[in-house]
Amino acid sequence: MTRQRTVYYVSESTGITAETLGHSLISQFEQTIEFKAIYMPFINTVEKARKLAKQFDMVAKRDGARPIVFATMVEYETRVILKRSNCLYIELFDTFIAPLSRELGVNPSGKTGLSHGMLNGDSYEDRMDIINFAMVNDDGARLDKYDQADVIMIGVSRSGKTPTCLYLAMHFGIKAANYPLTPDDFEQNKIPDSLLKHKDKLVALTIDPPRLNRIREERRPGSEYASLKRCTSEVRQALQMFRKHNIWVLDTTTHSIEEVSSRIAKAIRSR
Structure with missing residues:
Protein backbone atom coordinates (compact mmCIF):
# COMPACT_ATOMS: atom_id res chain seq x y z
CA MET A 1 0.00 0.00 0.00
CA THR A 2 1.20 3.50 -0.82
CA ARG A 3 1.95 5.32 2.44
CA GLN A 4 2.31 8.78 0.96
CA ARG A 5 -0.19 10.42 -1.36
CA THR A 6 -0.61 13.86 -2.87
CA VAL A 7 -3.99 15.52 -2.38
CA TYR A 8 -5.27 18.53 -4.30
CA TYR A 9 -8.08 20.85 -3.23
CA VAL A 10 -9.34 22.51 -6.40
CA SER A 11 -12.02 25.14 -6.95
CA GLU A 12 -13.17 27.86 -9.30
CA SER A 13 -13.44 30.11 -6.23
CA THR A 14 -11.67 30.20 -2.84
CA GLY A 15 -11.49 26.41 -2.39
CA ILE A 16 -12.73 26.53 1.21
CA THR A 17 -15.58 24.10 0.54
CA ALA A 18 -13.32 21.61 -1.26
CA GLU A 19 -10.72 21.83 1.50
CA THR A 20 -13.22 21.49 4.36
CA LEU A 21 -15.09 18.50 2.95
CA GLY A 22 -12.02 16.86 1.42
CA HIS A 23 -9.96 17.08 4.57
CA SER A 24 -12.83 15.65 6.61
CA LEU A 25 -12.73 12.60 4.35
CA ILE A 26 -8.97 11.98 4.24
CA SER A 27 -8.68 12.51 8.01
CA GLN A 28 -10.13 9.00 8.31
CA PHE A 29 -6.94 7.63 6.74
CA GLU A 30 -4.25 9.86 8.26
CA GLN A 31 -3.16 7.28 10.82
CA THR A 32 -1.75 5.04 8.10
CA ILE A 33 -1.13 7.35 5.13
CA GLU A 34 0.75 10.64 5.00
CA PHE A 35 -0.96 13.20 2.77
CA LYS A 36 0.74 16.12 1.07
CA ALA A 37 -1.87 18.83 0.52
CA ILE A 38 -1.78 21.25 -2.42
CA TYR A 39 -4.32 24.05 -2.71
CA MET A 40 -5.42 25.29 -6.12
CA PRO A 41 -8.16 27.95 -5.84
CA PHE A 42 -9.48 30.09 -8.70
CA ILE A 43 -9.08 27.50 -11.46
CA ASN A 44 -11.69 29.40 -13.45
CA THR A 45 -10.51 29.17 -17.07
CA VAL A 46 -9.94 26.35 -19.54
CA GLU A 47 -6.27 27.35 -19.79
CA LYS A 48 -5.77 27.03 -16.02
CA ALA A 49 -7.58 23.69 -16.00
CA ARG A 50 -5.39 22.28 -18.77
CA LYS A 51 -2.23 23.44 -17.00
CA LEU A 52 -3.39 21.83 -13.77
CA ALA A 53 -4.33 18.60 -15.56
CA LYS A 54 -0.74 18.37 -16.85
CA GLN A 55 0.46 18.87 -13.29
CA PHE A 56 -1.71 15.95 -12.14
CA ASP A 57 -0.12 13.75 -14.82
CA MET A 58 3.39 14.78 -13.75
CA VAL A 59 2.65 14.11 -10.08
CA ALA A 60 1.22 10.67 -10.90
CA LYS A 61 4.38 9.79 -12.80
CA ARG A 62 6.65 11.16 -10.07
CA ASP A 63 4.85 9.55 -7.13
CA GLY A 64 3.95 6.27 -8.80
CA ALA A 65 0.38 6.88 -7.65
CA ARG A 66 -2.21 9.23 -9.09
CA PRO A 67 -3.06 12.31 -7.00
CA ILE A 68 -6.38 12.51 -5.18
CA VAL A 69 -8.36 15.58 -6.24
CA PHE A 70 -11.22 17.06 -4.22
CA ALA A 71 -12.95 19.64 -6.37
CA THR A 72 -15.89 22.03 -6.45
CA MET A 73 -16.03 22.90 -10.15
CA VAL A 74 -19.32 24.25 -11.49
CA GLU A 75 -18.22 24.79 -15.11
CA TYR A 76 -18.66 21.58 -17.13
CA GLU A 77 -15.74 22.16 -19.51
CA THR A 78 -13.10 22.73 -16.83
CA ARG A 79 -14.44 19.80 -14.86
CA VAL A 80 -14.11 17.43 -17.85
CA ILE A 81 -10.52 18.53 -18.49
CA LEU A 82 -9.51 17.69 -14.92
CA LYS A 83 -11.44 14.40 -14.86
CA ARG A 84 -9.62 13.13 -17.95
CA SER A 85 -6.17 13.55 -16.38
CA ASN A 86 -4.39 10.85 -14.39
CA CYS A 87 -6.00 11.45 -11.00
CA LEU A 88 -8.75 10.24 -8.69
CA TYR A 89 -11.19 13.08 -9.30
CA ILE A 90 -13.86 13.55 -6.63
CA GLU A 91 -16.35 16.24 -7.58
CA LEU A 92 -17.96 17.21 -4.28
CA PHE A 93 -20.83 19.16 -5.85
CA ASP A 94 -21.98 16.00 -7.68
CA THR A 95 -22.62 14.28 -4.38
CA PHE A 96 -25.00 16.93 -3.08
CA ILE A 97 -26.37 19.08 -5.91
CA ALA A 98 -28.22 16.36 -7.86
CA PRO A 99 -30.26 14.97 -4.93
CA LEU A 100 -30.99 18.52 -3.73
CA SER A 101 -32.16 19.52 -7.19
CA ARG A 102 -34.47 16.51 -7.38
CA GLU A 103 -35.88 17.18 -3.94
CA LEU A 104 -36.44 20.90 -4.54
CA GLY A 105 -37.70 20.48 -8.07
CA VAL A 106 -35.51 23.22 -9.53
CA ASN A 107 -32.16 23.31 -11.33
CA PRO A 108 -29.05 24.77 -9.61
CA SER A 109 -27.89 28.23 -10.69
CA GLY A 110 -24.49 27.06 -11.95
CA LYS A 111 -22.88 30.25 -10.62
CA THR A 112 -19.53 30.14 -8.84
CA GLY A 113 -18.60 31.68 -5.49
CA LEU A 114 -22.10 31.82 -4.03
CA SER A 115 -21.25 29.93 -0.85
CA HIS A 116 -18.76 32.61 0.20
CA GLY A 117 -20.58 35.75 -0.94
CA MET A 118 -18.19 36.26 -3.84
CA LEU A 119 -20.93 37.83 -5.96
CA ASN A 120 -22.30 40.12 -3.27
CA GLY A 121 -20.65 43.52 -3.69
CA ASP A 122 -20.72 44.81 -0.12
CA SER A 123 -20.02 41.44 1.49
CA TYR A 124 -17.21 40.80 -0.96
CA GLU A 125 -15.50 44.11 -0.20
CA ASP A 126 -15.86 43.56 3.55
CA ARG A 127 -14.40 40.08 3.27
CA MET A 128 -11.47 41.32 1.18
CA ASP A 129 -10.73 43.95 3.83
CA ILE A 130 -10.72 41.26 6.51
CA ILE A 131 -8.44 38.99 4.46
CA ASN A 132 -6.11 41.92 3.80
CA PHE A 133 -6.01 42.59 7.56
CA ALA A 134 -4.85 39.03 8.17
CA MET A 135 -2.11 39.36 5.55
CA VAL A 136 -0.89 42.77 6.70
CA ASN A 137 -0.82 41.63 10.33
CA ASP A 138 0.92 38.32 9.63
CA ASP A 139 4.00 37.25 11.62
CA GLY A 140 3.95 40.27 13.93
CA ALA A 141 4.40 42.69 11.03
CA ARG A 142 2.17 45.35 12.64
CA LEU A 143 2.12 45.52 16.44
CA ASP A 144 0.09 48.74 16.40
CA LYS A 145 -3.08 47.23 14.88
CA TYR A 146 -3.90 44.65 17.54
CA ASP A 147 -6.68 46.83 18.93
CA GLN A 148 -8.55 46.25 15.65
CA ALA A 149 -8.18 42.46 15.75
CA ASP A 150 -10.89 40.05 16.87
CA VAL A 151 -8.25 37.49 17.77
CA ILE A 152 -4.44 37.38 17.99
CA MET A 153 -2.73 34.05 17.38
CA ILE A 154 0.54 33.42 19.18
CA GLY A 155 2.93 30.48 18.98
CA VAL A 156 6.30 29.21 17.84
CA SER A 157 7.31 29.65 14.23
CA ARG A 158 5.51 27.23 11.83
CA SER A 159 2.87 26.12 14.34
CA GLY A 160 -0.02 26.95 12.01
CA LYS A 161 -0.77 30.58 12.86
CA THR A 162 -0.89 32.00 9.33
CA PRO A 163 -3.21 29.40 7.75
CA THR A 164 -5.49 29.60 10.79
CA CYS A 165 -5.70 33.39 10.51
CA LEU A 166 -6.46 33.22 6.79
CA TYR A 167 -9.07 30.52 7.33
CA LEU A 168 -10.74 32.61 10.04
CA LYS A 201 -7.79 38.34 22.42
CA LEU A 202 -4.84 35.93 22.63
CA VAL A 203 -5.14 32.33 21.47
CA ALA A 204 -2.00 30.19 21.56
CA LEU A 205 -1.12 27.39 19.16
CA THR A 206 1.17 24.53 20.07
CA ILE A 207 2.44 21.58 18.08
CA ASP A 208 4.22 18.29 18.69
CA PRO A 209 8.01 18.89 18.43
CA PRO A 210 8.71 16.00 16.00
CA ARG A 211 6.01 17.29 13.67
CA LEU A 212 7.37 20.84 13.97
CA ASN A 213 10.81 19.45 13.17
CA ARG A 214 9.52 17.90 9.94
CA ILE A 215 7.75 21.10 8.90
CA ARG A 216 10.79 23.27 9.54
CA GLU A 217 13.07 20.80 7.75
CA GLU A 218 11.05 21.38 4.60
CA ARG A 219 11.70 25.11 4.90
CA ARG A 220 15.33 25.12 6.12
CA PRO A 221 16.82 21.62 5.76
CA GLY A 222 19.63 20.79 8.17
CA SER A 223 19.46 24.12 9.99
CA GLU A 224 19.66 24.71 13.72
CA TYR A 225 16.25 26.38 13.42
CA ALA A 226 14.78 23.07 12.23
CA SER A 227 16.61 20.80 14.69
CA LEU A 228 14.49 18.61 16.95
CA LYS A 229 16.39 19.94 19.97
CA ARG A 230 15.42 23.54 19.23
CA CYS A 231 11.84 22.60 18.33
CA THR A 232 11.46 20.73 21.61
CA SER A 233 12.95 23.59 23.62
CA GLU A 234 10.80 26.27 21.99
CA VAL A 235 7.56 24.33 22.32
CA ARG A 236 8.24 23.54 25.98
CA GLN A 237 9.16 27.13 26.85
CA ALA A 238 6.23 28.56 24.92
CA LEU A 239 3.79 26.33 26.80
CA GLN A 240 5.25 27.50 30.09
CA MET A 241 4.67 31.14 29.08
CA PHE A 242 1.12 30.42 27.93
CA ARG A 243 0.27 28.68 31.21
CA LYS A 244 1.80 31.50 33.24
CA HIS A 245 -0.64 33.98 31.68
CA ASN A 246 -3.55 31.52 31.47
CA ILE A 247 -3.76 31.81 27.67
CA TRP A 248 -6.03 29.39 25.84
CA VAL A 249 -3.93 26.79 23.98
CA LEU A 250 -4.99 24.73 20.95
CA ASP A 251 -2.90 21.87 19.54
CA THR A 252 -2.48 21.86 15.75
CA THR A 253 -0.92 18.40 15.92
CA THR A 254 -4.18 16.69 16.76
CA HIS A 255 -6.64 19.20 15.34
CA SER A 256 -6.98 20.40 11.74
CA ILE A 257 -6.97 24.07 10.73
CA GLU A 258 -10.73 23.77 10.18
CA GLU A 259 -11.31 22.40 13.69
CA VAL A 260 -9.06 24.96 15.36
CA SER A 261 -10.69 27.82 13.43
CA SER A 262 -14.20 26.61 14.22
CA ARG A 263 -13.44 26.46 17.94
CA ILE A 264 -11.96 29.95 17.88
CA ALA A 265 -14.90 31.35 15.90
CA LYS A 266 -17.37 29.79 18.35
CA ALA A 267 -15.51 31.30 21.31
CA ILE A 268 -15.43 34.76 19.72
CA ARG A 269 -19.13 34.71 18.91
CA SER A 270 -20.03 33.66 22.44
CA ARG A 271 -18.19 36.56 24.07
Whole structure:
Protein backbone atom coordinates (compact mmCIF):
# COMPACT_ATOMS: atom_id res chain seq x y z
CA MET A 1 0.00 0.00 0.00
CA THR A 2 1.20 3.50 -0.82
CA ARG A 3 1.95 5.32 2.44
CA GLN A 4 2.31 8.78 0.96
CA ARG A 5 -0.19 10.42 -1.36
CA THR A 6 -0.61 13.86 -2.87
CA VAL A 7 -3.99 15.52 -2.38
CA TYR A 8 -5.27 18.53 -4.30
CA TYR A 9 -8.08 20.85 -3.23
CA VAL A 10 -9.34 22.51 -6.40
CA SER A 11 -12.02 25.14 -6.95
CA GLU A 12 -13.17 27.86 -9.30
CA SER A 13 -13.44 30.11 -6.23
CA THR A 14 -11.67 30.20 -2.84
CA GLY A 15 -11.49 26.41 -2.39
CA ILE A 16 -12.73 26.53 1.21
CA THR A 17 -15.58 24.10 0.54
CA ALA A 18 -13.32 21.61 -1.26
CA GLU A 19 -10.72 21.83 1.50
CA THR A 20 -13.22 21.49 4.36
CA LEU A 21 -15.09 18.50 2.95
CA GLY A 22 -12.02 16.86 1.42
CA HIS A 23 -9.96 17.08 4.57
CA SER A 24 -12.83 15.65 6.61
CA LEU A 25 -12.73 12.60 4.35
CA ILE A 26 -8.97 11.98 4.24
CA SER A 27 -8.68 12.51 8.01
CA GLN A 28 -10.13 9.00 8.31
CA PHE A 29 -6.94 7.63 6.74
CA GLU A 30 -4.25 9.86 8.26
CA GLN A 31 -3.16 7.28 10.82
CA THR A 32 -1.75 5.04 8.10
CA ILE A 33 -1.13 7.35 5.13
CA GLU A 34 0.75 10.64 5.00
CA PHE A 35 -0.96 13.20 2.77
CA LYS A 36 0.74 16.12 1.07
CA ALA A 37 -1.87 18.83 0.52
CA ILE A 38 -1.78 21.25 -2.42
CA TYR A 39 -4.32 24.05 -2.71
CA MET A 40 -5.42 25.29 -6.12
CA PRO A 41 -8.16 27.95 -5.84
CA PHE A 42 -9.48 30.09 -8.70
CA ILE A 43 -9.08 27.50 -11.46
CA ASN A 44 -11.69 29.40 -13.45
CA THR A 45 -10.51 29.17 -17.07
CA VAL A 46 -9.94 26.35 -19.54
CA GLU A 47 -6.27 27.35 -19.79
CA LYS A 48 -5.77 27.03 -16.02
CA ALA A 49 -7.58 23.69 -16.00
CA ARG A 50 -5.39 22.28 -18.77
CA LYS A 51 -2.23 23.44 -17.00
CA LEU A 52 -3.39 21.83 -13.77
CA ALA A 53 -4.33 18.60 -15.56
CA LYS A 54 -0.74 18.37 -16.85
CA GLN A 55 0.46 18.87 -13.29
CA PHE A 56 -1.71 15.95 -12.14
CA ASP A 57 -0.12 13.75 -14.82
CA MET A 58 3.39 14.78 -13.75
CA VAL A 59 2.65 14.11 -10.08
CA ALA A 60 1.22 10.67 -10.90
CA LYS A 61 4.38 9.79 -12.80
CA ARG A 62 6.65 11.16 -10.07
CA ASP A 63 4.85 9.55 -7.13
CA GLY A 64 3.95 6.27 -8.80
CA ALA A 65 0.38 6.88 -7.65
CA ARG A 66 -2.21 9.23 -9.09
CA PRO A 67 -3.06 12.31 -7.00
CA ILE A 68 -6.38 12.51 -5.18
CA VAL A 69 -8.36 15.58 -6.24
CA PHE A 70 -11.22 17.06 -4.22
CA ALA A 71 -12.95 19.64 -6.37
CA THR A 72 -15.89 22.03 -6.45
CA MET A 73 -16.03 22.90 -10.15
CA VAL A 74 -19.32 24.25 -11.49
CA GLU A 75 -18.22 24.79 -15.11
CA TYR A 76 -18.66 21.58 -17.13
CA GLU A 77 -15.74 22.16 -19.51
CA THR A 78 -13.10 22.73 -16.83
CA ARG A 79 -14.44 19.80 -14.86
CA VAL A 80 -14.11 17.43 -17.85
CA ILE A 81 -10.52 18.53 -18.49
CA LEU A 82 -9.51 17.69 -14.92
CA LYS A 83 -11.44 14.40 -14.86
CA ARG A 84 -9.62 13.13 -17.95
CA SER A 85 -6.17 13.55 -16.38
CA ASN A 86 -4.39 10.85 -14.39
CA CYS A 87 -6.00 11.45 -11.00
CA LEU A 88 -8.75 10.24 -8.69
CA TYR A 89 -11.19 13.08 -9.30
CA ILE A 90 -13.86 13.55 -6.63
CA GLU A 91 -16.35 16.24 -7.58
CA LEU A 92 -17.96 17.21 -4.28
CA PHE A 93 -20.83 19.16 -5.85
CA ASP A 94 -21.98 16.00 -7.68
CA THR A 95 -22.62 14.28 -4.38
CA PHE A 96 -25.00 16.93 -3.08
CA ILE A 97 -26.37 19.08 -5.91
CA ALA A 98 -28.22 16.36 -7.86
CA PRO A 99 -30.26 14.97 -4.93
CA LEU A 100 -30.99 18.52 -3.73
CA SER A 101 -32.16 19.52 -7.19
CA ARG A 102 -34.47 16.51 -7.38
CA GLU A 103 -35.88 17.18 -3.94
CA LEU A 104 -36.44 20.90 -4.54
CA GLY A 105 -37.70 20.48 -8.07
CA VAL A 106 -35.51 23.22 -9.53
CA ASN A 107 -32.16 23.31 -11.33
CA PRO A 108 -29.05 24.77 -9.61
CA SER A 109 -27.89 28.23 -10.69
CA GLY A 110 -24.49 27.06 -11.95
CA LYS A 111 -22.88 30.25 -10.62
CA THR A 112 -19.53 30.14 -8.84
CA GLY A 113 -18.60 31.68 -5.49
CA LEU A 114 -22.10 31.82 -4.03
CA SER A 115 -21.25 29.93 -0.85
CA HIS A 116 -18.76 32.61 0.20
CA GLY A 117 -20.58 35.75 -0.94
CA MET A 118 -18.19 36.26 -3.84
CA LEU A 119 -20.93 37.83 -5.96
CA ASN A 120 -22.30 40.12 -3.27
CA GLY A 121 -20.65 43.52 -3.69
CA ASP A 122 -20.72 44.81 -0.12
CA SER A 123 -20.02 41.44 1.49
CA TYR A 124 -17.21 40.80 -0.96
CA GLU A 125 -15.50 44.11 -0.20
CA ASP A 126 -15.86 43.56 3.55
CA ARG A 127 -14.40 40.08 3.27
CA MET A 128 -11.47 41.32 1.18
CA ASP A 129 -10.73 43.95 3.83
CA ILE A 130 -10.72 41.26 6.51
CA ILE A 131 -8.44 38.99 4.46
CA ASN A 132 -6.11 41.92 3.80
CA PHE A 133 -6.01 42.59 7.56
CA ALA A 134 -4.85 39.03 8.17
CA MET A 135 -2.11 39.36 5.55
CA VAL A 136 -0.89 42.77 6.70
CA ASN A 137 -0.82 41.63 10.33
CA ASP A 138 0.92 38.32 9.63
CA ASP A 139 4.00 37.25 11.62
CA GLY A 140 3.95 40.27 13.93
CA ALA A 141 4.40 42.69 11.03
CA ARG A 142 2.17 45.35 12.64
CA LEU A 143 2.12 45.52 16.44
CA ASP A 144 0.09 48.74 16.40
CA LYS A 145 -3.08 47.23 14.88
CA TYR A 146 -3.90 44.65 17.54
CA ASP A 147 -6.68 46.83 18.93
CA GLN A 148 -8.55 46.25 15.65
CA ALA A 149 -8.18 42.46 15.75
CA ASP A 150 -10.89 40.05 16.87
CA VAL A 151 -8.25 37.49 17.77
CA ILE A 152 -4.44 37.38 17.99
CA MET A 153 -2.73 34.05 17.38
CA ILE A 154 0.54 33.42 19.18
CA GLY A 155 2.93 30.48 18.98
CA VAL A 156 6.30 29.21 17.84
CA SER A 157 7.31 29.65 14.23
CA ARG A 158 5.51 27.23 11.83
CA SER A 159 2.87 26.12 14.34
CA GLY A 160 -0.02 26.95 12.01
CA LYS A 161 -0.77 30.58 12.86
CA THR A 162 -0.89 32.00 9.33
CA PRO A 163 -3.21 29.40 7.75
CA THR A 164 -5.49 29.60 10.79
CA CYS A 165 -5.70 33.39 10.51
CA LEU A 166 -6.46 33.22 6.79
CA TYR A 167 -9.07 30.52 7.33
CA LEU A 168 -10.74 32.61 10.04
CA ALA A 169 -10.77 35.60 7.70
CA MET A 170 -12.00 33.78 4.62
CA HIS A 171 -14.49 31.40 6.20
CA PHE A 172 -15.77 33.28 9.25
CA GLY A 173 -15.09 36.93 8.46
CA ILE A 174 -12.93 37.30 11.58
CA LYS A 175 -10.12 39.84 11.80
CA ALA A 176 -7.15 37.75 12.86
CA ALA A 177 -3.56 38.82 13.52
CA ASN A 178 -0.66 36.60 14.55
CA TYR A 179 2.67 36.86 16.31
CA PRO A 180 5.53 34.31 16.20
CA LEU A 181 7.56 34.02 19.39
CA THR A 182 11.08 35.17 18.55
CA PRO A 183 14.53 34.17 19.85
CA ASP A 184 14.50 37.41 21.90
CA ASP A 185 11.19 36.41 23.49
CA PHE A 186 12.62 33.01 24.44
CA GLU A 187 15.83 34.58 25.75
CA GLN A 188 13.82 36.96 27.95
CA ASN A 189 11.31 34.20 28.71
CA LYS A 190 8.57 36.76 28.28
CA ILE A 191 5.58 37.45 26.04
CA PRO A 192 5.82 41.03 24.72
CA ASP A 193 3.77 43.65 26.58
CA SER A 194 2.23 44.73 23.26
CA LEU A 195 0.50 41.35 23.24
CA LEU A 196 -0.30 41.03 26.92
CA LYS A 197 -2.27 44.27 26.92
CA HIS A 198 -4.64 42.46 24.55
CA LYS A 199 -4.61 39.25 26.61
CA ASP A 200 -8.36 38.73 26.19
CA LYS A 201 -7.79 38.34 22.42
CA LEU A 202 -4.84 35.93 22.63
CA VAL A 203 -5.14 32.33 21.47
CA ALA A 204 -2.00 30.19 21.56
CA LEU A 205 -1.12 27.39 19.16
CA THR A 206 1.17 24.53 20.07
CA ILE A 207 2.44 21.58 18.08
CA ASP A 208 4.22 18.29 18.69
CA PRO A 209 8.01 18.89 18.43
CA PRO A 210 8.71 16.00 16.00
CA ARG A 211 6.01 17.29 13.67
CA LEU A 212 7.37 20.84 13.97
CA ASN A 213 10.81 19.45 13.17
CA ARG A 214 9.52 17.90 9.94
CA ILE A 215 7.75 21.10 8.90
CA ARG A 216 10.79 23.27 9.54
CA GLU A 217 13.07 20.80 7.75
CA GLU A 218 11.05 21.38 4.60
CA ARG A 219 11.70 25.11 4.90
CA ARG A 220 15.33 25.12 6.12
CA PRO A 221 16.82 21.62 5.76
CA GLY A 222 19.63 20.79 8.17
CA SER A 223 19.46 24.12 9.99
CA GLU A 224 19.66 24.71 13.72
CA TYR A 225 16.25 26.38 13.42
CA ALA A 226 14.78 23.07 12.23
CA SER A 227 16.61 20.80 14.69
CA LEU A 228 14.49 18.61 16.95
CA LYS A 229 16.39 19.94 19.97
CA ARG A 230 15.42 23.54 19.23
CA CYS A 231 11.84 22.60 18.33
CA THR A 232 11.46 20.73 21.61
CA SER A 233 12.95 23.59 23.62
CA GLU A 234 10.80 26.27 21.99
CA VAL A 235 7.56 24.33 22.32
CA ARG A 236 8.24 23.54 25.98
CA GLN A 237 9.16 27.13 26.85
CA ALA A 238 6.23 28.56 24.92
CA LEU A 239 3.79 26.33 26.80
CA GLN A 240 5.25 27.50 30.09
CA MET A 241 4.67 31.14 29.08
CA PHE A 242 1.12 30.42 27.93
CA ARG A 243 0.27 28.68 31.21
CA LYS A 244 1.80 31.50 33.24
CA HIS A 245 -0.64 33.98 31.68
CA ASN A 246 -3.55 31.52 31.47
CA ILE A 247 -3.76 31.81 27.67
CA TRP A 248 -6.03 29.39 25.84
CA VAL A 249 -3.93 26.79 23.98
CA LEU A 250 -4.99 24.73 20.95
CA ASP A 251 -2.90 21.87 19.54
CA THR A 252 -2.48 21.86 15.75
CA THR A 253 -0.92 18.40 15.92
CA THR A 254 -4.18 16.69 16.76
CA HIS A 255 -6.64 19.20 15.34
CA SER A 256 -6.98 20.40 11.74
CA ILE A 257 -6.97 24.07 10.73
CA GLU A 258 -10.73 23.77 10.18
CA GLU A 259 -11.31 22.40 13.69
CA VAL A 260 -9.06 24.96 15.36
CA SER A 261 -10.69 27.82 13.43
CA SER A 262 -14.20 26.61 14.22
CA ARG A 263 -13.44 26.46 17.94
CA ILE A 264 -11.96 29.95 17.88
CA ALA A 265 -14.90 31.35 15.90
CA LYS A 266 -17.37 29.79 18.35
CA ALA A 267 -15.51 31.30 21.31
CA ILE A 268 -15.43 34.76 19.72
CA ARG A 269 -19.13 34.71 18.91
CA SER A 270 -20.03 33.66 22.44
CA ARG A 271 -18.19 36.56 24.07
